[in-house]
Amino acid sequence: MPVNLESNHVQNQAQNQDPSRSNRWRIALIQCDIVLGQPEVNRAKLEAAMDRAARAAEKPDVILLPELWNTGYALTEIGRLADPEGQNSRAWLAAFARRHGIHVIGGSIAENRSGQVYNTMLVFNRSGEEVAAYSKIHLFRLMEEDKYLQPGERSVTFELDGLPAGAEICYDIRFPELTRSLALRGAKLLFVAAEWPLPRLNHWRTLLIARAIENQMYVIACNRTGKGGGDEFFGHSMIIDPWGEIVAEGGEAEEIVTGSIDLTLVDQVRRRIPVFDDRRPLAYD
Numbered sequence: 001m002p003v004n005l006e007s008n009h010v011q012n013q014a015q016n017q018d019p020s021r022s023n024r025w026r027i028a029l030i031q032c033d034i035v036l037g038q039p040e041v042n043r044a045k046l047e048a049a050m051d052r053a054a055r056a057a058e059k060p061d062v063i064l065l066p067e068l069w070n071t072g073y074a075l076t077e078i079g080r081l082a083d084p085e086g087q088n089s090r091a092w093l094a095a096f097a098r099r100h101g102i103h104v105i106g107g108s109i110a111e112n113r114s115g116q117v118y119n120t121m122l123v124f125n126r127s128g129e130e131v132a133a134y135s136k137i138h139l140f141r142l143m144e145e146d147k148y149l150q151p152g153e154r155s156v157t158f159e160l161d162g163l164p165a166g167a168e169i170c171y172d173i174r175f176p177e178l179t180r181s182l183a184l185r186g187a188k189l190l191f192v193a194a195e196w197p198l199p200r201l202n203h204w205r206t207l208l209i210a211r212a213i214e215n216q217m218y219v220i221a222c223n224r225t226g227k228g229g230g231d232e233f234f235g236h237s238m239i240i241d242p243w244g245e246i247v248a249e250g251g252e253a254e255e256i257v258t259g260s261i262d263l264t265l266v267d268q269v270r271r272r273i274p275v276f277d278d279r280r281p282l283a284y285d
């Protein structure tokens with residue numbers, strides 16, 4: 001059945017009121033402040049927010065956390081603060097996912113791997129199985145990540161309920177070739193964890209929307225709020241559909257941003273404008 005994509009925004013708003021329909025996922029983005037260098041405090045705070053999200057009348061299928069939620073950008077102490085082999089975070093996130101039957105995209109943590117620190121996203125499915133671990137490939141010099149962290153070497157795709165998805169962390173969204181490569185490997189959703197500060201709100205929103213439109217995929221992005229390490233973070237977590245329409249967007253304060261997505265929309269958009277069939281990579285160099 002042909003779908004009127006021009007009126008997609010209206011359609012999304014209507015569907016938000018009926019998330020129990022099949023082919024739909026309810027998403028919850030835990031947009032919160034992060035206390036610099038206090039992993040235990042941050043974890044307790046997140047757990048309370050995640051519990052609240054999980055017990056809401058409309059239970060989410062997926063929860064997404066922000067970037068470096070355990071330590072924030074406490075980079076000068078990161079070796080001491082980072083989670084050894086990610087063990088504590090892994091055990092906690094897996095248990096939460098299993099207990100509530102919710103997919104958990106664990107934002108990212110500072111992970112101490114054999115003495116080197118990585119900015120790593122851990123993903124657990126509803127059964128509490130780890131389905132992906134992605135370490136940030138592009139380190140952000142403006143916040144001195146390159147001085148203290150090791151870059152990841154491999155991009156990552158994974159499946160949740162049989163749906164292919166990709167992972168990125170913050171600065172990664174400035175590299176369209178990364179997102180395109182995830183889409184070419186089948187990803188229909190992109191999950192982004194971020195600590196993206198002022199004054200680049202315009203960049204954040206524009207890049208996320210562009211990645212959704214050009215790759216005809218859902219872009220689901222969680223950014224932190226508050227201040228830390230000399231930066232001020234603006235929230236504006238977003239869920240963007242594959243037509244580029246905004247399904248949900250947070251404000252600047254702490255909140256749980258929720259939205260409902262239609263898992264069939266990606267294929268509909270890709271049929272309507274067959275970008276992936278029309279690519280001519282041999283002509284690009």
Ligand SMILES: NC(=O)CCC(=O)C(=O)O
Nearest residue numbers: 140170171195196197200
């Ligand atoms: N944490 C980050 O990677 C920040 C990226 C950022 O702010 C940007 O402008 O890019």
